[in-house]
Amino acid sequence: MLVKAVECGECKSIVFSRTEADVRECTCGRVIVSGGLQYFTYETHPGTPSQVKKIEVGATPTILYNDWYSLADQYGLVVPTDTEGHENKAVYIA
Numbered sequence: 372m373l374v375k376a377v378e379c380g381e382c383k384s385i386v387f388s389r390t391e392a393d394v395r396e397c398t399c400g401r402v403i404v405s406g407g408l409q410y411f412t413y414e415t416h417p418g419t420p421s422q423v424k425k426i427e428v429g430a431t432p433t434i435l436y437n438d439w440y441s442l443a444d445q446y447g448l449v450v451p452t453d454t455e456g457h458e459n460k461a462v463y464i465a
Contacts, residue, residue, distance in 0.1 A: 372432070373425045375411045376449075377402050380420025385449040387411075387426070389435040395447045408432060 376387035382399035389395075390407040397403075401419040406412045415421045430438070430446055438446045 372428055372430065374408060374428050376424055376426045377404055377413045377415075378422045378424060379415075380422070383451045385424070385426060387428070387447055389439040389447050393439045393447065397448070398450055408435070 374387045376385045377397075378385045379397040379399060379402040381401050382397050384397035384399070384402075386395045386397045386402055386404050388404045388407050388411060391410055393407055394403060394405040401416040402413060402421050403415075404411065404413045413421075413423070426449070428435070428446060435446055438444065
């Protein structure tokens, strides 16, 4: 199924919201999405590059809801990996 998502230009994470009440952020916290599949909205910190895109998710709306409700958090955040298969996580100190 296709979902709307936002790719953060800083940490390169792709983040999407699973339900109306779901609020997710990228790994560096500069992109925040909410509203789920029907009411998708997003915010970015000023000056943060981002790109809205549609991505294919191997889950149904019910699976996404249950993932959010159970706090399993298997969906909603796609973290890029380096060439050795490790997750890249950016840390910013304000």
